[in-house]
Amino acid sequence: MKTTTLLTRLALSTLLGLSLAAHAEQESLRLGIEASYPPFAYKSQNNELQGFDYDIGEALCAQMKVSCQWKEIEFDGLIPSLKVRKIDAAISSVSITDERKRSVDFTHSYYRIPAKLVTRQGNGIEQIPQQLNGKRVGVQRGTNFDRYATEQFAPLGAEIVRYGTQNEVFLDLLAGRLDASLAGMVAIEEGLFKQAEGAAFHFVGPDYSEERYFGYGAGMAVRKNDPLGQRLNDALAAIKANGTYDSIRKKYFSIDISGN
Known part of the structure; x- marks a missing residue:
């Protein structure tokens, strides 16, 4: 009886630990960005990330209740890094093109500029x-x-x-x-x-x-068939509806770049 109880407690403890670990993993989102493309992504004088892409990413993370972990990667390394799971998504002015869609999925466009x-x-x-x-x-x-x-x-x-x-x-x-x-x-x-x-x-x-x-505007790239794409779409729709997107847009641009 005591052995059974002990085993049960150990099993519950293991399940709880796994659950907490999974929850912790879900609470962190690794985002790839190339920080040499102002005003979309660049470094401040204090060497801190900033720009339209960065602010949109932070707003999406806040909406999804996850923490952003930004990974700086040269532009031509973003999709390879995504495919080998070094990052979970690329938010770095990546144009949605048919060629890129053969290797990754995209969210809806979040801006479009010629x-x-x-x-x-x-x-x-x-x-x-x-x-x-x-x-x-x-x-x-x-x-x-x-x-x-x-x-x-x-x-x-x-x-x-x-x-x-x-x-x-x-x-x-x-x-x-x-x-x-x-x-x-x-x-x-x-x-x-x-x-x-x-x-x-x-x-x-x-x-x-x-x-x-x-392509069809700039979108956020995710791995093929990753449910994260839909979560990002839902969050994007939410920040557009509540005014957060437009507030960020006005910080950087005097024109509407949403492509709506």
Whole structure:
């Protein structure tokens, strides 16, 4: 009788421990982010993460009653890190494309902004894409901008130069080592036009929003068939309904980027 009681207590204790461990695991969400893409994700002077993507992630975690654990990863390493379970989701301006959907699932889009080509004024690039022949076009490696430039600009004679971050692209553009860059419109406005030398640059050509390249807006990437995707969708809908999303949006943008 005593042996049976002891075994029962041990079993209950084990089950309780497993339950608490599972609960603790559920209360922490590992989120991947590339922190060199202002105003979506960047570092403060105190080396702290901030930006639109970061604030949205924190709001989603608060809505889901879990704690965010942010993991900084270069953009082209986000989906590989997700697939090998180093992170649970990527919240880092990842465009929802058919190609990416073959390897990961996405939540609903949480913003949508067109891509633009930026050049220094007076450098002779006005007719796009014809006048890109022989020009150096900088892109962030592994992005939809990289794919578009590679498939559309390179065959016409442009040299596509790839970088780990968009900030590196802007530095070489300012230094004259690049002739143009293809990137998100807001990223260019924030990361280049607002710099002291930014007045020397301007947009040329059309808005780029072709869905087969630029997808259906930016979403949060999760592993295939992971229920986390639906939980994030529910939380996103909730923060849009209660005004949190719009409050965060107004902190960074004067225009509606929700894509609704």
